Protein backbone atom coordinates (compact mmCIF):
# COMPACT_ATOMS: atom_id res chain seq x y z
CA UNK A 1 0.00 0.00 0.00
CA UNK A 2 1.29 3.51 -0.84
CA UNK A 3 1.78 6.25 1.71
CA UNK A 4 -0.65 9.08 0.92
CA UNK A 5 -0.80 12.59 2.37
CA UNK A 6 -3.26 15.22 1.08
CA UNK A 7 -4.23 18.67 2.31
CA UNK A 8 -5.77 22.03 1.39
CA UNK A 9 -3.45 24.42 -0.49
CA UNK A 10 -3.53 27.40 1.89
CA UNK A 11 -4.26 27.90 5.58
CA UNK A 12 -4.62 31.37 7.14
CA UNK A 13 -5.41 31.96 10.82
CA UNK A 14 -5.34 34.99 13.09
CA UNK A 15 -7.24 37.76 14.82
CA UNK A 16 -9.16 39.78 12.25
CA UNK A 17 -8.18 37.77 9.14
CA UNK A 18 -11.79 37.78 7.89
CA UNK A 19 -11.04 41.29 6.67
CA UNK A 20 -8.24 39.89 4.49
CA UNK A 21 -10.27 37.17 2.79
CA UNK A 22 -10.22 39.05 -0.51
CA UNK A 23 -6.42 39.20 -0.52
CA UNK A 24 -6.17 35.43 -0.07
CA UNK A 25 -9.12 34.38 -2.24
CA UNK A 26 -8.78 37.02 -4.96
CA UNK A 27 -6.83 34.74 -7.33
CA UNK A 28 -9.37 31.92 -7.10
CA UNK A 29 -12.10 33.45 -9.25
CA UNK A 30 -14.28 36.44 -10.07
CA UNK A 31 -17.66 35.73 -8.49
CA UNK A 32 -18.15 34.28 -5.05
CA UNK A 33 -21.17 32.95 -3.26
CA UNK A 34 -21.02 33.12 0.54
CA UNK A 35 -22.98 30.31 2.18
CA UNK A 36 -23.73 30.83 5.89
CA UNK A 37 -26.72 30.65 8.21
CA UNK A 38 -28.43 33.79 9.52
CA UNK A 39 -26.39 33.86 12.75
CA UNK A 40 -23.08 33.59 10.92
CA UNK A 41 -24.13 36.05 8.19
CA UNK A 42 -24.78 38.60 10.94
CA UNK A 43 -21.27 38.06 12.28
CA UNK A 44 -19.13 37.91 9.13
CA UNK A 45 -21.40 38.62 6.14
CA UNK A 46 -20.52 42.27 5.66
CA UNK A 47 -16.80 41.88 6.39
CA UNK A 48 -16.44 39.02 3.92
CA UNK A 49 -18.41 40.61 1.08
CA UNK A 50 -16.60 43.96 1.48
CA UNK A 51 -13.19 42.31 1.49
CA UNK A 52 -14.03 40.22 -1.58
CA UNK A 53 -15.40 43.22 -3.45
CA UNK A 54 -12.28 45.24 -2.59
CA UNK A 55 -10.32 42.45 -4.31
CA UNK A 56 -12.67 42.74 -7.33
CA UNK A 57 -14.46 39.50 -6.58
CA UNK A 58 -18.23 39.84 -6.89
CA UNK A 59 -20.04 38.53 -3.80
CA UNK A 60 -23.56 37.25 -3.20
CA UNK A 61 -24.88 35.57 -0.11
CA UNK A 62 -27.02 32.46 0.17
CA UNK A 63 -28.55 31.71 3.56
CA UNK A 64 -27.81 28.20 4.81
CA UNK A 65 -30.82 26.26 6.09
CA UNK A 66 -28.88 24.38 8.79
CA UNK A 67 -28.64 20.77 7.56
CA UNK A 68 -26.05 19.19 5.26
CA UNK A 69 -28.75 17.29 3.39
CA UNK A 70 -29.09 16.39 -0.27
CA UNK A 71 -32.07 18.74 -0.72
CA UNK A 72 -30.16 21.65 0.80
CA UNK A 73 -27.09 20.88 -1.32
CA UNK A 74 -29.27 20.89 -4.46
CA UNK A 75 -30.90 24.19 -3.51
CA UNK A 76 -27.57 25.92 -2.85
CA UNK A 77 -26.00 24.40 -5.97
CA UNK A 78 -28.82 25.91 -8.09
CA UNK A 79 -28.44 29.30 -6.39
CA UNK A 80 -24.66 29.33 -6.89
CA UNK A 81 -25.02 28.30 -10.53
CA UNK A 82 -27.59 31.01 -11.15
CA UNK A 83 -25.22 33.54 -9.59
CA UNK A 84 -22.50 32.40 -12.00
CA UNK A 85 -20.21 31.69 -9.04
CA UNK A 86 -16.71 30.36 -9.57
CA UNK A 87 -15.95 30.37 -5.83
CA UNK A 88 -18.07 29.09 -2.95
CA UNK A 89 -17.18 30.41 0.49
CA UNK A 90 -18.65 28.25 3.25
CA UNK A 91 -18.76 29.97 6.65
CA UNK A 92 -19.93 28.55 9.98
CA UNK A 93 -19.77 25.15 11.68
CA UNK A 94 -19.20 21.69 10.21
CA UNK A 95 -22.59 21.46 8.52
CA UNK A 96 -22.30 24.70 6.51
CA UNK A 97 -18.77 23.74 5.42
CA UNK A 98 -19.82 20.22 4.44
CA UNK A 99 -22.66 21.67 2.35
CA UNK A 100 -20.30 24.13 0.62
CA UNK A 101 -17.92 21.25 -0.19
CA UNK A 102 -20.73 19.36 -1.91
CA UNK A 103 -21.74 22.47 -3.89
CA UNK A 104 -18.14 22.97 -5.03
CA UNK A 105 -18.00 19.36 -6.19
CA UNK A 106 -21.27 19.71 -8.15
CA UNK A 107 -20.14 22.88 -9.94
CA UNK A 108 -16.40 22.16 -10.16
CA UNK A 109 -15.51 25.60 -8.78
CA UNK A 110 -13.08 26.85 -6.10
CA UNK A 111 -13.83 26.49 -2.40
CA UNK A 112 -12.96 28.62 0.60
CA UNK A 113 -13.61 27.12 4.00
CA UNK A 114 -14.17 29.69 6.73
CA UNK A 115 -14.94 28.08 10.09
CA UNK A 116 -16.41 30.60 12.54
CA UNK A 117 -16.16 28.11 15.41
CA UNK A 118 -13.27 25.69 16.09
CA UNK A 119 -15.79 22.95 16.76
CA UNK A 120 -14.71 20.10 14.45
CA UNK A 121 -11.95 19.08 12.06
CA UNK A 122 -14.29 19.46 9.07
CA UNK A 123 -12.80 22.72 7.65
CA UNK A 124 -9.69 21.21 6.05
CA UNK A 125 -11.09 17.86 4.90
CA UNK A 126 -12.18 16.70 1.45
CA UNK A 127 -15.29 14.91 2.60
CA UNK A 128 -18.82 15.80 3.69
CA UNK A 129 -20.98 14.05 6.24
CA UNK A 130 -24.47 13.96 4.73
CA UNK A 131 -27.66 13.83 6.79
CA UNK A 132 -31.35 13.41 6.01
CA UNK A 133 -33.49 16.53 6.27
CA UNK A 134 -34.40 15.27 9.76
CA UNK A 135 -30.79 15.15 10.88
CA UNK A 136 -30.12 11.40 10.72
CA UNK A 137 -26.68 10.35 9.48
CA UNK A 138 -26.94 9.23 5.85
CA UNK A 139 -23.46 8.83 4.34
CA UNK A 140 -19.95 10.18 3.85
CA UNK A 141 -19.21 11.77 0.47
CA UNK A 142 -15.56 11.76 -0.58
CA UNK A 143 -14.20 14.32 -3.05
CA UNK A 144 -10.98 14.49 -5.01
CA UNK A 145 -10.31 18.10 -4.03
CA UNK A 146 -9.60 19.89 -0.77
CA UNK A 147 -10.62 23.50 -0.16
CA UNK A 148 -8.15 25.84 -1.89
CA UNK A 149 -8.14 28.06 1.19
CA UNK A 150 -9.03 27.58 4.85
CA UNK A 151 -9.33 30.88 6.70
CA UNK A 152 -10.00 31.12 10.45
CA UNK A 153 -10.52 34.43 12.22
CA UNK A 154 -9.66 33.75 15.88
CA UNK A 155 -11.49 36.89 17.05
CA UNK A 156 -14.70 35.38 15.62
CA UNK A 157 -13.92 31.95 17.11
CA UNK A 158 -13.26 33.44 20.56
CA UNK A 159 -16.58 35.31 20.41
CA UNK A 160 -18.44 32.10 19.50
CA UNK A 161 -20.03 29.52 21.81
CA UNK A 162 -17.53 27.96 24.28
CA UNK A 163 -19.39 24.65 24.16
CA UNK A 164 -18.55 24.31 20.46
CA UNK A 165 -14.91 25.28 21.06
CA UNK A 166 -14.66 22.61 23.77
CA UNK A 167 -16.26 20.10 21.39
CA UNK A 168 -13.49 20.91 18.91
CA UNK A 169 -10.94 20.00 21.59
CA UNK A 170 -12.66 16.61 21.96
CA UNK A 171 -12.69 15.97 18.20
CA UNK A 172 -8.98 16.88 18.14
CA UNK A 173 -8.12 14.82 21.24
CA UNK A 174 -9.30 11.69 19.44
CA UNK A 175 -7.00 12.40 16.48
CA UNK A 176 -3.72 11.22 18.02
CA UNK A 177 -5.15 8.03 19.51
CA UNK A 178 -6.84 7.09 16.23
CA UNK A 179 -3.94 8.07 13.96
CA UNK A 180 -1.51 6.19 16.19
CA UNK A 181 -3.69 3.05 16.20
CA UNK A 182 -3.86 3.21 12.40
CA UNK A 183 -0.10 3.73 12.16
CA UNK A 184 0.64 0.76 14.40
CA UNK A 185 -1.68 -1.52 12.44
CA UNK A 186 -0.54 -0.24 9.00
CA UNK A 187 -4.24 0.50 8.46
CA UNK A 188 -5.76 2.76 5.82
CA UNK A 189 -6.22 6.50 6.07
CA UNK A 190 -9.16 8.33 4.45
CA UNK A 191 -7.38 8.25 1.06
CA UNK A 192 -6.96 4.47 1.11
CA UNK A 193 -3.22 4.78 1.70
CA UNK A 194 -0.99 4.25 4.68
CA UNK A 195 -0.10 7.10 6.99
CA UNK A 196 3.03 9.10 6.35
CA UNK A 197 5.39 9.91 9.20
CA UNK A 198 4.34 13.52 8.59
CA UNK A 199 0.67 12.82 9.37
CA UNK A 200 1.61 10.75 12.41
CA UNK A 201 3.79 13.59 13.73
CA UNK A 202 1.08 16.21 13.10
CA UNK A 203 -1.42 14.10 15.05
CA UNK A 204 0.99 13.86 17.97
CA UNK A 205 1.62 17.62 17.85
CA UNK A 206 -2.17 18.07 17.95
CA UNK A 207 -2.30 16.04 21.18
CA UNK A 208 0.66 17.84 22.80
CA UNK A 209 -0.83 21.22 21.90
CA UNK A 210 -4.14 20.35 23.54
CA UNK A 211 -2.47 19.03 26.68
CA UNK A 212 -0.43 22.24 26.95
CA UNK A 213 -3.08 24.82 26.06
CA UNK A 214 -6.66 23.50 26.12
CA UNK A 215 -7.65 24.53 29.64
CA UNK A 216 -6.33 28.07 29.27
CA UNK A 217 -7.86 28.44 25.80
CA UNK A 218 -11.31 27.39 27.02
CA UNK A 219 -11.11 29.96 29.86
CA UNK A 220 -10.12 32.61 27.28
CA UNK A 221 -12.98 31.76 24.90
CA UNK A 222 -15.39 31.81 27.84
CA UNK A 223 -14.37 35.47 28.17
CA UNK A 224 -14.31 36.22 24.44
CA UNK A 225 -10.54 36.66 24.65
CA UNK A 226 -7.97 35.79 21.97
CA UNK A 227 -4.73 34.55 23.57
CA UNK A 228 -1.74 32.60 22.34
CA UNK A 229 -3.41 29.47 23.77
CA UNK A 230 -6.55 30.21 21.73
CA UNK A 231 -4.36 30.46 18.61
CA UNK A 232 -2.64 27.17 19.52
CA UNK A 233 -5.85 25.27 20.18
CA UNK A 234 -7.70 26.71 17.18
CA UNK A 235 -4.82 25.44 15.04
CA UNK A 236 -4.93 22.06 16.81
CA UNK A 237 -8.72 21.69 16.44
CA UNK A 238 -8.74 22.81 12.83
CA UNK A 239 -5.45 22.22 10.97
CA UNK A 240 -3.59 19.59 13.02
CA UNK A 241 -6.67 17.52 13.73
CA UNK A 242 -7.92 17.88 10.14
CA UNK A 243 -4.68 16.76 8.51
CA UNK A 244 -4.12 14.24 11.31
CA UNK A 245 -7.41 12.43 10.88
CA UNK A 246 -7.55 12.41 7.09
CA UNK A 247 -3.97 11.50 6.35
CA UNK A 248 -3.31 9.69 9.65
CA UNK A 249 -6.53 7.67 9.79
CA UNK A 250 -9.47 7.14 12.14
CA UNK A 251 -9.95 4.13 14.41
CA UNK A 252 -12.23 3.16 17.33
CA UNK A 253 -13.19 6.56 18.78
CA UNK A 254 -15.07 7.75 15.68
CA UNK A 255 -16.69 4.33 15.09
CA UNK A 256 -17.98 4.39 18.66
CA UNK A 257 -19.23 7.94 18.01
CA UNK A 258 -21.08 6.66 14.95
CA UNK A 259 -22.50 3.81 17.02
CA UNK A 260 -23.69 6.24 19.71
CA UNK A 261 -25.68 8.22 17.12
CA UNK A 262 -27.99 5.15 16.96
CA UNK A 263 -29.36 6.21 20.33
CA UNK A 264 -31.93 8.98 20.05
CA UNK A 265 -30.88 10.29 23.50
CA UNK A 266 -27.46 11.38 22.17
CA UNK A 267 -28.86 13.71 19.51
CA UNK A 268 -28.52 16.85 21.62
CA UNK A 269 -24.83 16.15 22.28
CA UNK A 270 -22.39 17.70 19.80
CA UNK A 271 -20.16 15.69 17.47
CA UNK A 272 -17.13 16.28 19.70
CA UNK A 273 -18.97 15.43 22.91
CA UNK A 274 -19.92 12.00 21.55
CA UNK A 275 -16.41 11.51 20.19
CA UNK A 276 -15.00 12.01 23.70
CA UNK A 277 -16.93 9.00 24.99
CA UNK A 278 -15.50 7.17 21.97
CA UNK A 279 -11.95 8.20 22.91
CA UNK A 280 -12.27 7.05 26.53
CA UNK A 281 -13.78 3.76 25.33
CA UNK A 282 -10.94 3.32 22.82
CA UNK A 283 -8.38 3.69 25.62
CA UNK A 284 -10.11 0.96 27.63
CA UNK A 285 -10.46 -1.21 24.51
CA UNK A 286 -6.70 -0.90 23.94
CA UNK A 287 -5.98 -1.88 27.55
CA UNK A 288 -4.23 1.38 28.47
CA UNK A 289 -3.00 1.48 32.04
CA UNK A 290 -5.13 2.86 34.88
CA UNK A 291 -3.04 5.96 35.44
CA UNK A 292 -3.25 7.02 31.80
CA UNK A 293 -7.01 6.49 31.47
CA UNK A 294 -7.50 8.45 34.68
CA UNK A 295 -5.27 11.25 33.34
CA UNK A 296 -7.37 11.61 30.16
CA UNK A 297 -10.63 11.54 32.15
CA UNK A 298 -9.31 14.27 34.45
CA UNK A 299 -8.10 16.30 31.47
CA UNK A 300 -11.58 15.98 29.90
CA UNK A 301 -13.18 17.21 33.11
CA UNK A 302 -10.78 20.18 33.29
CA UNK A 303 -11.75 21.14 29.73
CA UNK A 304 -15.47 20.61 30.47
CA UNK A 305 -16.00 17.55 28.29
CA UNK A 306 -18.34 14.61 28.93
CA UNK A 307 -16.85 11.51 30.55
CA UNK A 308 -19.98 9.40 31.14
CA UNK A 309 -22.89 8.22 29.01
CA UNK A 310 -25.27 10.25 31.14
CA UNK A 311 -23.21 13.38 30.27
CA UNK A 312 -24.27 12.84 26.62
CA UNK A 313 -27.92 12.14 27.45
CA UNK A 314 -27.92 8.34 27.91
CA UNK A 315 -29.18 7.61 31.44
CA UNK A 316 -29.00 4.00 32.66
CA UNK A 317 -28.38 2.38 29.28
CA UNK A 318 -29.65 -1.17 28.87
CA UNK A 319 -27.35 -3.93 27.68
CA UNK A 320 -29.41 -4.08 24.46
CA UNK A 321 -28.75 -0.41 23.80
CA UNK A 322 -25.03 -0.85 24.31
CA UNK A 323 -25.05 -3.91 22.06
CA UNK A 324 -26.76 -1.82 19.37
CA UNK A 325 -24.04 0.84 19.68
CA UNK A 326 -21.27 -1.77 19.63
CA UNK A 327 -22.72 -3.61 16.63
CA UNK A 328 -22.99 -0.38 14.64
CA UNK A 329 -19.43 0.58 15.67
CA UNK A 330 -18.14 -2.75 14.34
CA UNK A 331 -19.81 -2.52 10.91
CA UNK A 332 -17.44 -3.86 8.22
CA UNK A 333 -16.95 -0.36 6.79
CA UNK A 334 -16.05 1.16 10.15
CA UNK A 335 -12.62 2.53 10.98
CA UNK A 336 -12.58 0.59 14.28
CA UNK A 337 -10.89 -2.16 12.26
CA UNK A 338 -7.82 0.10 12.09
CA UNK A 339 -7.09 -0.91 15.69
CA UNK A 340 -3.97 -3.10 15.80
CA UNK A 341 -5.99 -6.17 16.92
CA UNK A 342 -9.26 -7.79 15.78
CA UNK A 343 -12.27 -6.04 17.33
CA UNK A 344 -15.59 -7.75 18.13
CA UNK A 345 -18.82 -6.06 19.29
CA UNK A 346 -18.68 -7.66 22.77
CA UNK A 347 -15.24 -6.09 23.34
CA UNK A 348 -16.61 -2.69 22.37
CA UNK A 349 -19.69 -2.97 24.57
CA UNK A 350 -17.54 -3.94 27.54
CA UNK A 351 -15.06 -1.12 26.86
CA UNK A 352 -17.91 1.43 26.79
CA UNK A 353 -19.38 0.05 30.02
CA UNK A 354 -16.01 0.19 31.76
CA UNK A 355 -15.06 3.64 30.43
CA UNK A 356 -18.44 4.88 31.68
CA UNK A 357 -17.78 3.46 35.14
CA UNK A 358 -14.29 5.01 35.26
CA UNK A 359 -15.79 8.32 34.13
CA UNK A 360 -18.28 8.16 37.01
CA UNK A 361 -15.46 7.38 39.43
CA UNK A 362 -12.90 10.00 38.36
CA UNK A 363 -15.17 12.56 36.69
Ligand SMILES: NC(=O)c1ccc[n+]([C@@H]2O[C@H](COP(=O)([O-])OP(=O)(O)OC[C@H]3O[C@@H](n4cnc5c(N)ncnc54)[C@H](O)[C@@H]3O)[C@@H](O)[C@H]2O)c1
Pocket residue numbers: 037039040043068092093094095096098116117119120121122123125126127128129156157159160161164167270271272
Ligand atom coordinates in the same frame (compact mmCIF):
# COMPACT_ATOMS: atom_id res chain seq x y z
N1 LIG B 1 -16.46 16.66 6.91
C1 LIG B 1 -15.72 16.33 7.93
O1 LIG B 1 -14.55 15.98 7.78
C2 LIG B 1 -16.31 16.43 9.31
C3 LIG B 1 -15.51 16.26 10.44
C4 LIG B 1 -16.09 16.39 11.71
C5 LIG B 1 -17.45 16.72 11.82
N2 LIG B 1 -18.20 16.89 10.69
C6 LIG B 1 -19.63 17.26 10.77
O2 LIG B 1 -19.74 18.56 11.34
C7 LIG B 1 -21.04 18.70 11.91
C8 LIG B 1 -20.95 19.30 13.29
O3 LIG B 1 -20.46 20.61 13.16
P1 LIG B 1 -20.55 21.68 14.36
O4 LIG B 1 -20.32 20.96 15.64
O5 LIG B 1 -19.69 22.82 13.97
O6 LIG B 1 -22.07 22.11 14.38
P2 LIG B 1 -23.08 22.71 13.29
O7 LIG B 1 -22.41 23.00 12.01
O8 LIG B 1 -24.26 21.81 13.29
O9 LIG B 1 -23.56 24.04 14.01
C9 LIG B 1 -22.75 25.14 14.28
C10 LIG B 1 -23.63 26.16 14.95
O10 LIG B 1 -22.81 27.20 15.47
C11 LIG B 1 -23.34 28.45 15.07
N3 LIG B 1 -22.18 29.34 14.96
C12 LIG B 1 -21.13 29.20 14.12
N4 LIG B 1 -20.22 30.16 14.34
C13 LIG B 1 -20.70 30.92 15.34
C14 LIG B 1 -20.21 32.06 16.02
N5 LIG B 1 -19.00 32.58 15.74
N6 LIG B 1 -20.98 32.59 17.00
C15 LIG B 1 -22.17 32.05 17.32
N7 LIG B 1 -22.69 30.96 16.71
C16 LIG B 1 -21.94 30.41 15.74
C17 LIG B 1 -24.04 28.21 13.79
O11 LIG B 1 -25.04 29.17 13.59
C18 LIG B 1 -24.63 26.82 14.03
O12 LIG B 1 -25.85 26.90 14.69
C19 LIG B 1 -21.66 17.32 11.91
O13 LIG B 1 -22.56 17.27 10.82
C20 LIG B 1 -20.48 16.39 11.68
O14 LIG B 1 -20.86 15.20 11.05
C21 LIG B 1 -17.65 16.77 9.46
Ligand SMILES: [Zn+2]
Pocket residue numbers: 120121171254271275
Ligand atom coordinates in the same frame (compact mmCIF):
# COMPACT_ATOMS: atom_id res chain seq x y z
ZN1 LIG C 1 -14.72 14.04 14.30
